[in-house]
Amino acid sequence: MASIQNLEEVMEKQLQVMKQLQTVTVFLQNKEGLREALLEAQQDIEIIQKGLFSMTQALEKMKNQSIVCKELISLFTELDKKIIHMSNNVPPRLVEHFARSQPQESKAPIIKLKKTSEVKQPEANLITNDMAITEIKDCRKALFREAEDTYSIDPLTQEEFQKIPKYMIGRQTLDTVNAFVGIINQVMKAKYSLLDLGKIGARKKGELDLYLQFKKEESDVKGAGKEKIYFFTAEDYQREIKAKLDKSKLNLMTVLRHCKRIHELRTGKNVRYQVLTTR
Numbered sequence: 581m582a583s584i585q586n587l588e589e590v591m592e593k594q595l596q597v598m599k600q601l602q603t604v605t606v607f608l609q610n611k612e613g614l615r616e617a618l619l620e621a622q623q624d625i626e627i628i629q630k631g632l633f634s635m636t637q638a639l640e641k642m643k644n645q646s647i648v649c650k651e652l653i654s655l656f657t658e659l660d661k662k663i664i665h666m667s668n669n670v671p672p673r674l675v676e677h678f679a680r681s682q683p684q685e686s687k688a689p690i691i692k693l694k695k696t697s698e699v700k701q702p703e704a705n706l707i708t709n710d711m712a713i714t715e716i717k718d719c720r721k722a723l724f725r726e727a728e729d730t731y732s733i734d735p736l737t738q739e740e741f742q743k744i745p746k747y748m749i750g751r752q753t754l755d756t757v758n759a760f761v762g763i764i765n766q767v768m769k770a771k772y773s774l775l776d777l778g779k780i781g782a783r784k785k786g787e788l789d790l791y792l793q794f795k796k797e798e799s800d801v802k803g804a805g806k807e808k809i810y811f812f813t814a815e816d817y818q819r820e821i822k823a824k825l826d827k828s829k830l831n832l833m834t835v836l837r838h839c840k841r842i843h844e845l846r847t848g849k850n851v852r853y854q855v856l857t858t859r
Contacts, residue, residue: 634753641759644766731772731810732765733841733855740839748835760832761841767812767820768855801845801852811845811854 607614735758741749749757774787775794782791801809814825825833833853836842845852 630751634755637753637756637759641755641762644759644762647766648762730808730857731768731855733761733836733857735761736839736841744835744838748831748838750831752832752835757832757835760829761836763821764812764817764836764842764855767817768810770820771812771816772810797852800847809845809854811852813850813852 736754738754741754741757771794774782774785774791775798777785777791779788779791782788797813798809801811818824833842837844840856843854843856845854
């Protein structure tokens with residue numbers, strides 16, 4: 581009985597070996613077809629990889645745009661508060677002085693202001709003359725103008741992108757390059773917003789050391805004449821984006837240098853990237 585069981589085990593093992601040999605034979609007989617199938621699969625994987633990369637870049641661009649939108653909403657909210665406050669607190673002497681400075685025929689009707697104790701809610705529109713409203717708008721623009729135009733670079737146009745040599749741009753797309761432009765503008769805004777606070781503001785924010793470092797770097801870089809140079813460093817980029825300027829990003833920097841968006845300033849081992857604007 582034991583010998584019969586052993587014989588069955590041997591037969592079963594032999595059957596398994598035969599099945600494996602049959603599988604190997606099928607693979608060997610169809611190796612060309614399998615090779616083509618693997619190549620097609622590889623191409624499909626590369627296409628999926630490119631699609632994922634494009635989606636990642638698009639999401640990164642949307643993230644940057646979302647940050648900018650949030651900042652704009654915050655600025656507009658603060659601006660509205662300031663405008664309402666200014667409208668509701670126009671000094672009576674200023675209104676009278678404005679009225680006296682106008683020619684007799686174009687004087688605007690003036691609403692006489694009551695004392696603060698007698699007024700529960702101040703009038704919003706003290707001056708109804710169209711010219712006065714225009715001047716208020718111009719004043720608003722002058723008071724709250726952003727300084728970003730002086731240090732933010734423009735995205736590349738389709739025409740500029742098409743003129744970039746193929747060996748330089750490689751497989752990068754216009755969206756990828758412009759997304760990187762947005763990141764650079766984000767780094768510049770973070771740096772120069774801190775500098776705009778001044779020493780006291782930087783101390784209140786707890787970033788006095790960083791402010792002093794920026795001021796020292798600025799003193800080391802002198803422009804031609806009175807021209808102010810706006811620049812950032814690899815350390816500024818890493819501090820703001822939490823990532824290094826890796827090889828792919830440095831390749832994009834080469835593209836931006838070619839398109840006259842940035843310029844390298846080298847002092848020994850120190851490299852500073854000056855932004856070039858047309859404004």
